[in-house]
């Protein structure tokens with residue numbers, strides 16, 4: 372692999388063959404192809420195998436709590452809207468422990484990209500079922516197979532007027548890079564549900580399984596039609612890949628914050644008004 376400005380000299384602890392290696396390459400190459408510099412970029416993650424991403428990429432980063440990383444990303448983007456922010460974590464971290472944060476991040480709509488590494492399992496904790504595990508999936512805990520319907524994140528996001536919803540597969544590097552670059556250029560919350568096989572603890576949803584059970588949306592597919600997008604997102608016999616939905620009508624959260632109404636500069640570029648600050652402190656005395 373060619374060297375990249377985002378390379379970090381760190382020993383990678385993922386299993387050989389894990390989908391996360393491709394995901395890391397996709398992120399580094401997409402960022403450099405868009406000319407984004409490590410100093411202008413923040414990678415925020417939760418906990419899990421996907422949550423280890425900041426350990427292996429040279430950038431500013433914040434490794435948050437399990438399920439809570441999206442609020443960290445929203446806070447960082449609000450404090451400095453000039454930064455490019457990618458928030459990355461697993462299907463368990465985002466849709467289970469972080470389910471409420473996921474819903475409200477769609478509602479707040481910060482201009483960030485949220486990549487969810489969907490391996491349909493809890494990888495780091497060695498193979499329990501996650502919210503996206505398929506019916507009948509057998510684990511050491513779910514010994515008779517999963518009995519709950521899998522969570523459909525793209526359908527939920529589309530139903531809630533999310534501003535950008537895509538699904539991708541790490542086995543397809545070029546296609547996923549194109550989707551990620553479009554997500555980075557989109558102004559608003561962009562969800563990428565990224566199929567990313569766990570070769571150690573999910574022996575059902577393998578690279579081959581995803582190849583056989585996904586298809587790309589037609590070239591003439593219209594991602595601006597919410598009802599069509601919903602129909603497509605609800606298809607689960609085979610999973611559609613590509614940009615499912617774009618809602619161009621939503622303003623990002625940080626553009627609606629009063630402090631940026633008249634002055635677009637991030638907070639750290641402004642002079643503190645000491646007398647106003649002291650007046651504020653006085654109200655607490």
Ligand SMILES: Cc1ncc(C[n+]2csc(CCOP(=O)(O)OP(=O)(O)O)c2C)c(N)n1
Nearest residue numbers: 418419420421437461462463464493494495
């Ligand atoms: C609040 C909380 N609950 C549970 C855990 C234990 N835990 C750490 S990672 C993880 C699962 C990770 O699965 P996923 O988010 O799908 O990421 P993956 O490892 O599959 O990439 C769990 C349950 C934790 N650290 N914090």
Ligand code: SF4
Nearest residue numbers: 386389420494569570
């Ligand atoms: S346990 Fe699964 S997700 Fe974790 S590094 Fe190994 S293959 Fe990847």
Ligand SMILES: [Mg+2]
Nearest residue numbers: 461462492494
């Ligand atoms: Mg997982």
